[in-house]
Amino acid sequence: MATPPKVSAAERDAAVTRIDRRHARIDDPRRSELGTDPRDVLEFVLNRGLVGVPRWVTAADHADALLLWTWLWWEDCRTERRLLRQGLAAGLSLATVGAPLGITTRQGTQDRLDRLNGLLRHDRPDEQLTRTARRELRARDGRQIWIDAHRAEVRTVLLALLIQAHRVLGSGESSNADAYSADSGPDGRTHEPHPAREWLDEVDADYADDTLTPATFAAAGLAAAELRTSNPVLELDPHHRVHGALRALDALRSRMAAAVLPP
Secondary structure, eight states, X not given: OOOOOOOOHHHHHHHHHHHHHHHHHTTOTTGGGOOSSHHHHHHHHHHSOSTTOOHHHHHHHHHHHHHHHHHHHHHHHHHHHHHHHHHHHTTOOHHHHHGGGTOOSHHHHHHHHHHHHHHTTXXXXXXXXXXXXXXXXXXXOHHHHHHHHTHHHHHHHHHHHHHHHHHXXXXXXXXXXXXXXXXXXXXXXXXXXXXXXXXXXXXXXXXXXXXXXXXXXXHHHHHHHHHHTSHHHHTSOTTSHHHHHHHHHHHHHHHHHHTTSOO
């Protein structure tokens, strides 16, 4: 089973905001049940039902809920590691702390803890996403080494994302700087800037400068989440190239997350 891509706190909060914004837009009478905790929001999406909710809202909610589930998966890994560490520090044996997890040997528990340590070794839930911070945080951790070793593939996937975002959100033959500036409505007029623009601009700048870091992937993840749940993308055929670009990014982020695991 593949390791899910890491989801930053910014991605988590953006997903919660998008779900709340959609239900405010349709004046959902059950919006007060939503809450702000990721687990509560996930439960809301799973139990809300279809009555009074447009299909596009349900689809977008589930896309964001999967992102929240991914964040919770990583959070549960952090919690499990902390429980194991603190249990051992309190005097429990490896066999005792492993038993509730279905682990039957001391070595199995140690292997489990080693795996969690490897998985979370470079964990930075509150990683800075600004370009200045990226340059300052170019530490040679496992993720950066992986990006550098797969630079050509990374650039190909990011370029495909930028091109498809341009085609879906842009208009005409606009310049690179203006490609993601607005979301055009069915009347052809330009409305407020698309929420993916900020993150696409960050990815575009890093791509142009060839300064790709783990934070570039975090920005790409934020852009992908905004794209995946936006009307222009939801209305497209499932086989449209933008969906392929989003899937390719998810797969690449998963591979990078798995790269820090010990052999």
